[in-house]
Amino acid sequence: MASTGIASLDHLIGGDGYPDKSVVLIVGAPGLGKEALNYWFTHSGLLQGDFCLYVTRHSVQEVLKGAKSFGLSFETRVPFWIARDGGQLKCNVNDLTSLSFSIKEVLKKNNDRKIRIVIDALSSLLMLNPPETIYNFLNNLFDEIKKFDVVLLSTVEDGMHQPQTLVAMQELFDGVVEFRLYEEGLRVTPLLRIRKMLGVQPELGYYSFSFSKNGMEVSAYVK
Amino acid sequence: MPTLSDYDVELVVGFIIILLMFAYAAFWGFNLRTKLTIKLYRTQALGIGLVSIGIGYFAYFFGFPSNISPLPSSGALGNLTFVSIFYAILPLFYWTDVSLLTLRESDPLERDQFQWSRVRIVLWLLIIATLIINTVLTIYISLPGNQNAQLQGPFILQAFTVVTPLAVPLTAAAILLPLAARRSRDFTMRRHLKWFALSAVFLASAFVVSVLVFAFLGTDTFPNPFLASGIQILFFFAAGYSLYRSARAIVPLYRFPENIQIRSTAS
Numbered sequence: 001m002a003s004t005g006i007a008s009l010d011h012l013i014g015g016d017g018y019p020d021k022s023v024v025l026i027v028g029a030p031g032l033g034k035e036a037l038n039y040w041f042t043h044s045g046l047l048q049g050d051f052c053l054y055v056t057r058h059s060v061q062e063v064l065k066g067a068k069s070f071g072l073s074f075e076t077r078v079p080f081w082i083a084r085d086g087g088q089l090k091c092n093v094n095d096l097t098s099l100s101f102s103i104k105e106v107l108k109k110n111n112d113r114k115i116r117i118v119i120d121a122l123s124s125l126l127m128l129n130p131p132e133t134i135y136n137f138l139n140n141l142f143d144e145i146k147k148f149d150v151v152l153l154s155t156v157e158d159g160m161h162q163p164q165t166l167v168a169m170q171e172l173f174d175g176v177v178e179f180r181l182y183e184e185g186l187r188v189t190p191l192l193r194i195r196k197m198l199g200v201q202p203e204l205g206y207y208s209f210s211f212s213k214n215g216m217e218v219s220a221y222v223k
Numbered sequence: 224m225p226t227l228s229d230y231d232v233e234l235v236v237g238f239i240i241i242l243l244m245f246a247y248a249a250f251w252g253f254n255l256r257t258k259l260t261i262k263l264y265r266t267q268a269l270g271i272g273l274v275s276i277g278i279g280y281f282a283y284f285f286g287f288p289s290n291i292s293p294l295p296s297s298g299a300l301g302n303l304t305f306v307s308i309f310y311a312i313l314p315l316f317y318w319t320d321v322s323l324l325t326l327r328e329s330d331p332l333e334r335d336q337f338q339w340s341r342v343r344i345v346l347w348l349l350i351i352a353t354l355i356i357n358t359v360l361t362i363y364i365s366l367p368g369n370q371n372a373q374l375q376g377p378f379i380l381q382a383f384t385v386v387t388p389l390a391v392p393l394t395a396a397a398i399l400l401p402l403a404a405r406r407s408r409d410f411t412m413r414r415h416l417k418w419f420a421l422s423a424v425f426l427a428s429a430f431v432v433s434v435l436v437f438a439f440l441g442t443d444t445f446p447n448p449f450l451a452s453g454i455q456i457l458f459f460f461a462a463g464y465s466l467y468r469s470a471r472a473i474v475p476l477y478r479f480p481e482n483i484q485i486r487s488t489a490s
Contacts, residue, residue: 029474031264093331124331127408159411159475184479190258
């Protein structure tokens with residue numbers, strides 16, 4: 001298991017975090033803070049000595065700034081970056097072949113360790129390519145990376161794509177964590193839900209969440 | 224207390240409903256702001272809330288007849304009331320600015336459309352400078368003994384300082400946002416901007432009717448002021464409603480699940 005970096009979320013998922021050799025999708029509206037899960041997952045992996053690969057369409061500086069806003073710093077322990085700027089390798093969201101090749105090459109060189117991958121570019125890939133192309137790209141990539149001791153986390157924006165595209169993407173992943181805003185009259189409540197998780201029985205239901213400098217607080221939602 | 228005619232009563236009731244609609248739109252902007260975590264999106268929600276207040280005030284200022292309006296329309300306070308319009312339109316530029324930054328964020332290639340990251344600084348400086356000049360001059364001519372003071376300086380410069388704080392926000396919102404939205408592939412942003420564009424169309428239509436009412440009221444050309452004002456009120460209300468839909472469309476909202484399950488408490 002690979003800890004999410006957030007104790008309460010680990011508990012919800014089934015105890016110790018994301019299952020081994022699994023690919024997990026975080027779905028949520030822009031602005032809700034789902035990227036925080038990427039940061040905590042990476043931070044937790046680095047603390048445990050795992051090899052962490054962070055694939056982003058942003059520059060490294062932007063990701064570091066984002067992580068800092070959640071109270072995290074990657075100054076002492078750093079992931080391997082495939083980023084638009086400032087990374088060891090360049091992330092070109094227009095070139096799927098090169099992206100896939102880069103990820104596989106990096107994994108081959110670090111296959112002696114437990115590996116964590118974050119892909120923070122799925123929405124961009126879906127905007128630039130037909131959904132079928134991305135579906136096939138991910139399918140092939142997941143087949144390849146599951147040969148290693150890997151846990152992959154990816155985020156996708158809710159509301160940016162056609163609903164059927166999101167449904168198709170969710171089918172590909174072993175686990176899906178959903179962040180949504182629910183309205184009831186004048187009240188709007190952000191809630192988290194574990195839709196599915198490979199091999200474990202996650203705690204069903206809706207959960208309130210909030211962010212602080214110490215991490216993310218998840219608690220059962222009381223209506 | 225002036226005696227209100229039936230026509231005035233129609234306007235008072237109509238504008239109370241209109242202002243409530245704009246206030247409701249603002250409420251949704253502010254409400255959603257508190258639920259968002261990322262600063263850029265929080266700012267955008269704040270922007271649409273402020274725009275709703277600003278445009279509501281703008282509609283009231285130009286649509287509600289001055290003879291029954293509680294706002295002063297002449298003298299020193301009248302001057303200051305007029306300057307308040309510049310401040311009411313300022314949130315429009317604030318929201319346009321942050322919307323263009325958000326569109327850049329959601330763009331897969333993060334293109335800096337219209338060189339906005341640089342242009343915005345120049346435009347903000349221009350607006351703030353002209354706003355300060357306008358405010359200072361208005362306060363100056365409103366002071367006792369200065370009522371008859373004539374402002375010195377070329378006409379073009381005076382016109383520039385008056386037109387800029389109004390024209391820049393309106394032009395930026397009317398030209399840049401539709402262009403940027405057309406290029407965007409972000410459905411949520413597009414829906415948010417489409418509702419806003421619809422609000423702008425209704426607002427413009429209401430102003431056209433306002434001008435017609437103002438120009439022809441009491442003449443044979445406009446024999447039925449009730450109908451004209453009714454149409455104007457309807458357009459303003461539609462503008463407020465579209466703004467409310469725009470504010471809600473800033474982020475996908477789902478109906479609250481009825482079969483909510485709580486199996487355990489984690490903390």
